[in-house]
Amino acid sequence: MKVTFNREDLLAAITPAVSVAQTKNTMASVDGILFECPPNPRFGELGEHDGEGIDGDLCRISAFDLEKGLRTLVPCKIEEEGLYVINTVKILQIVRSLPSGEITLEIGDRGKVSVRGGFSEFSITAAPGEDFPSMPRFVGESRCLVPQRKLKALISETVFSVAQNDQRVSFNGGLFRIREGWLTAVGCDGNRLSAAKCEVTSSENGDRSEMIIPGRFLGELQKMLRDTEDDAELIIGRKNIVFRVDGTYYFTRMLDAEYMAYERLLPSTYMTQAFVSRAELLGAVERASIVTEDKLGGNGRSYVKLDFKGKEVSMSSVSAGGSVFERIPAAIDGADLSIGFNCRYLLEALKACPSDCDRLRIRLNTPGMGAVIEPAEGTTFLDAKPDPEVYGERLGNSPESPVPQSEREYREDMFMFFVMPIRMNN
Numbered sequence: 001m002k003v004t005f006n007r008e009d010l011l012a013a014i015t016p017a018v019s020v021a022q023t024k025n026t027m028a029s030v031d032g033i034l035f036e037c038p039p040n041p042r043f044g045e046l047g048e049h050d051g052e053g054i055d056g057d058l059c060r061i062s063a064f065d066l067e068k069g070l071r072t073l074v075p076c077k078i079e080e081e082g083l084y085v086i087n088t089v090k091i092l093q094i095v096r097s098l099p100s101g102e103i104t105l106e107i108g109d110r111g112k113v114s115v116r117g118g119f120s121e122f123s124i125t126a127a128p129g130e131d132f133p134s135m136p137r138f139v140g141e142s143r144c145l146v147p148q149r150k151l152k153a154l155i156s157e158t159v160f161s162v163a164q165n166d167q168r169v170s171f172n173g174g175l176f177r178i179r180e181g182w183l184t185a186v187g188c189d190g191n192r193l194s195a196a197k198c199e200v201t202s203s204e205n206g207d208r209s210e211m212i213i214p215g216r217f218l219g220e221l222q223k224m225l226r227d228t229e230d231d232a233e234l235i236i237g238r239k240n241i242v243f244r245v246d247g248t249y250y251f252t253r254m255l256d257a258e259y260m261a262y263e264r265l266l267p268s269t270y271m272t273q274a275f276v277s278r279a280e281l282l283g284a285v286e287r288a289s290i291v292t293e294d295k296l297g298g299n300g301r302s303y304v305k306l307d308f309k310g311k312e313v314s315m316s317s318v319s320a321g322g323s324v325f326e327r328i329p330a331a332i333d334g335a336d337l338s339i340g341f342n343c344r345y346l347l348e349a350l351k352a353c354p355s356d357c358d359r360l361r362i363r364l365n366t367p368g369m370g371a372v373i374e375p376a377e378g379t380t381f382l383d384a385k386p387d388p389e390v391y392g393e394r395l396g397n398s399p400e401s402p403v404p405q406s407e408r409e410y411r412e413d414m415f416m417f418f419v420m421p422i423r424m425n426n
Contacts, residue, residue: 001082001084003037003059003082005076006075006102007099007100007101007102007103008100009076011092013061013072014092015092016224017061017063018089020063020068031088032085032126032127033085034062034129035059035060035085035105036059036061037076037083038058038078039058043135055075057075057076057077058075060072061073064132064135067252068217068250068251069135083128084111084128085128086113086126087125090124094122098115098117099120103115104116104117111125111126112125136242136253137237138235140235140236141205141237143203143204143205143235144178144200144209145202145231145234146198148229148231148232148245149226150198150199150413151225152225152227153198153354154413156222158174158352159218159222161189163188169256170212170255170259170260171190172214172255173215175187175212176209176213178200178209181199182199182200183197183198184196186262191342192349192418194349194352194417195381196414196415197381197413197415198414210259211241213252213255214253224250239253265418266382266418268383269365269384269386269387270334270365272308272390273333273362274330274331274362275330276313276328276331276359276360277328277359278358278360281328281360282350284328285315285343288315288324288326288343289304289344291321292304293343293344303317303424307338308332308339309337310332311330312330312332313332314326315327317343334387334391335390339367340421340424341421342419342422349373349417353415360374360375360376361374361375363382371418371419371421372417372418373417374416375415380414381414
């Protein structure tokens with residue numbers, strides 16, 4: 001095989017492969033990148049829109065670790081056709097080190113690879129492409145289109161609360177649900193829950209789709225999405241889901257589990273609600289984390305205490321290494337309340353809020369029940385009612401937002417966080 005690439009095109013194609021290929025696998029065909037020059041029908045036919053805007057020859061590049069993978073096309077000039085697997089880390093390091101311009105890959109019959117660029121030449125080895133594992137077909141029972149900007153925000157607002165190695169299989173993934181033109185994402189690890197939703201651009205046979213996507217894959221996919229209105233395509237199969245982003249296919253096997261009915265976790269009533277500035281609350285929690293994360297004296301992490309009373313939220317924490325006290329202005333309605341949280345859980349939820357969300361609404365019941373954090377405008381995730389024993393016949397809305405929830409105009413992209421409390425010392 002002998003093929004010539006533009007360095008920037010090749011580098012952009014193989015860089016995401018590092019997060020997919022298993023670099024420590026003993027199988028050379030799995031810890032490497034498959035180069036198809038030109039694309040081989042054995043590994044799938046080209047899609048209807050694949051290769052659009054690319055002039056000249058095509059090289060198809062694939063990475064697959066038997067669970068997740070990617071595939072993309074790179075423009076090139078093919079002098080001799082071939083099908084080989086090259087170690088992911090080695091080829092990436094070499095291409096990064098070479099100067100801008102053309103890079104030539106030449107592979108002999110015995111798998112010796114010569115990589116030339118500028119005045120440099122490297123020699124490595126390759127494995128036969130026929131040994132590369134078969135990948136899932138990029139077809140599905142349903143499809144939908146979502147702007148990359150919205151999909152990226154959806155993942156950012158939920159993936160932080162997905163568990164990593166929980167015994168409950170479903171908690172290790174994020175729930176993606178498509179209903180009536182809306183895409184909802186949910187993440188939960190037993191201590192906190194996050195949910196976000198956005199409208200899809202279009203949907204084909206996908207009005208009742210539901211899947212659980214591994215959290216690690218979602219974290220990598222988030223890095224590949226851009227803040228643009230260009231659509232990402234979701235192709236939903238029986239066992240796999242494929243995301244087509246800017247001509248690159250990212251795919252993974254879905255988790256075979258049933259997700260909990262997360263709506264049942266959310267409280268149907270509230271006894272206290274507070275409207276606060278997101279920036280002020282975030283800053284206070286970040287400063288409190290300096291004390292709560294202190295492990296001096298073997299104390300480990302301490303909790304942060306929030307007191308909702310009057311026209312402010314008082315925040316305090318004490319550890320072996322020091323203490324902190326803050327006051328945050330707030331519009332509070334309902335009963336006074338003191339509650340404790342794991343500082344990191346609270347901080348990650350506030351950081352996941354969209355940057356354009358200036359004010360938050362926090363709804364609470366008792367020190368033993370979780371807090372719901374959402375935009376001040378409200379969301380359609382939760383139709384909670386004020387506790388009649390606290391509010392009587394009042395609607396329970398803050399003076400700064402007297403419009404009933406059913407009559408409010410919601411944000412274009414909606415989110416909601418539910419954080420469980422920590423039992424405080426007497």
